[in-house]
Amino acid sequence: MKSLGNIRRSFAPWADPQSKPFISFRNITKKFGDFTAVDNLTLDIYHREFFALLGASGCGKSTLLRMLAGFERPTSGEIILDGQDIAAIPPYKRPVNMMFQSYALFPHMTVESNIGFGLRQDGMPKAEIAERVQQMLKLVKLEQFAKRKPQQLSGGQRQRVALARSLAKRPKVLLLDEPLGALDKKLREETQFELMDLQQQLGLTFVVVTHDQEEAMTMADRIAVMSHGKVVQVATPAEIYEAPNSRFVADFIGDVNILEGSVKAAGNGRVELSGGDFTVRAVSDAAPAIGTSAAFAIRPEKLKVSRTAPADPAVNTSEGEIWDIAYLGDMTVFHVKLPSGKVVKTSMLNAQREVENPIGYDEKVWVSFAETAGVVLRD
Numbered sequence: 001m002k003s004l005g006n007i008r009r010s011f012a013p014w015a016d017p018q019s020k021p022f023i024s025f026r027n028i029t030k031k032f033g034d035f036t037a038v039d040n041l042t043l044d045i046y047h048r049e050f051f052a053l054l055g056a057s058g059c060g061k062s063t064l065l066r067m068l069a070g071f072e073r074p075t076s077g078e079i080i081l082d083g084q085d086i087a088a089i090p091p092y093k094r095p096v097n098m099m100f101q102s103y104a105l106f107p108h109m110t111v112e113s114n115i116g117f118g119l120r121q122d123g124m125p126k127a128e129i130a131e132r133v134q135q136m137l138k139l140v141k142l143e144q145f146a147k148r149k150p151q152q153l154s155g156g157q158r159q160r161v162a163l164a165r166s167l168a169k170r171p172k173v174l175l176l177d178e179p180l181g182a183l184d185k186k187l188r189e190e191t192q193f194e195l196m197d198l199q200q201q202l203g204l205t206f207v208v209v210t211h212d213q214e215e216a217m218t219m220a221d222r223i224a225v226m227s228h229g230k231v232v233q234v235a236t237p238a239e240i241y242e243a244p245n246s247r248f249v250a251d252f253i254g255d256v257n258i259l260e261g262s263v264k265a266a267g268n269g270r271v272e273l274s275g276g277d278f279t280v281r282a283v284s285d286a287a288p289a290i291g292t293s294a295a296f297a298i299r300p301e302k303l304k305v306s307r308t309a310p311a312d313p314a315v316n317t318s319e320g321e322i323w324d325i326a327y328l329g330d331m332t333v334f335h336v337k338l339p340s341g342k343v344v345k346t347s348m349l350n351a352q353r354e355v356e357n358p359i360g361y362d363e364k365v366w367v368s369f370a371e372t373a374g375v376v377l378r379d
């Protein structure tokens with residue numbers, strides 16, 4: 001598995017101008033009556049990519065997936081798959097398969113007949129079906145459950161049957177709509193890793209729809225964050241988390257503190273904001289005009305809470321008072337009230353079991369951060 005990890009690390013076809021996208025949405029719009037569910041959206045997905053569409057309920061992510069599967073027709077725009085415009089190709093002829101949230105397994109059929117269903121419909125010879133079903137059972141580690149009916153399986157096992165069924169026809173692209181929605185947290189996390197392993201073993205392209213940011217962060221090579229039918233940002237999980245391109249994305253993914261200010265200086269790779277509790281000096285390529293308002297987004301774990309003043313208390317530092325403490329086991333979250341009354345969220349890893357004299361309620365503290373710890377947002 002280690003070698004796969006290494007391959008994965010260097011997998012970034014989107015950054016290579018030579019590589020061609022495998023799936024291209026070009027100016028795709030989908031209207032339902034007057035309502036625009038997908039709004040002039042352009043997006044490229046690469047061969048062997050694990051791609052996640054992430055967004056709040058109603059943002060249009062399932063509609064986009066359904067258009068790729070062929071269950072909905074775009075109102076305008078093109079979808080190119082493997083160099084071919086697929087608009088006129090009916091769903092069953094597309095090299096794409098979709099796994100739904102409600103797995104829709106046939107309750108009266110055994111696991112193996114469920115898996116072989118699509119192959120029988122395609123008229124594949126019996127011996128070949130048997131062989132393919134065996135392969136699939138092995139792949140999802142359900143060999144000993146072949147003769148069971150779906151109701152004799154756990155939720156996670158059912159999910160794997162559905163996965164095996166959608167992979168049996170060897171689609172080039174597997175579409176997954178909230179694939180782990182029915183599983184409890186622990187099983188969900190395990191299954192996320194199983195899905196990633198499977199995708200790598202088979203060398204397929206996966207497009208998954210989810211509203212669960214942790215799930216998208218765990219599994220995907222890249223994430224498209226969607227809002228109101230548009231893509232707001234497409235990037236790797238780390239880029240989305242560390243360099244969100246807007247308040248919307250910063251706020252949507254993980255926890256964030258937004259510090260408002262007005263631009264005092266900008267240039268030479270730095271931006272300075274003043275006016276709030278902090279004088280912010282941040283490493284940034286943004287070039288907002290002097291005097292305009294801007295925001296600085298910083299994650300809780302990047303704010304440092306200390307009892308003594310940091311070296312240069314003039315910048316990136318504020319006094320504050322511990323307002324709330326939440327002990328979460330692996331970390332402790334401090335809410336710190338700043339002089340303006342604004343409360344910021346900070347988190348600290350509990351690297352040791354017991355800490356002598358831990359920071360407590362109502363204590364006066366310093367909150368500080370590094371120049372590279374957050375991002376200046378333009379909007």
Ligand SMILES: Nc1ncnc2c1ncn2[C@@H]1O[C@H](COP(=O)(O)OP(=O)(O)OP(=O)(O)O)[C@@H](O)[C@H]1O
Pocket residue numbers: 032035037055056057058059060061062063064211
């Ligand atoms: N057949 C339809 N007729 C009318 N409106 C529709 C239809 N299908 C979807 N919509 C609307 O389009 C919008 C986007 O729906 P879509 O299912 O793509 O959202 P989603 O982001 O997948 O949300 P969820 O996570 O809740 O499934 C929603 O406002 C929905 O009500």
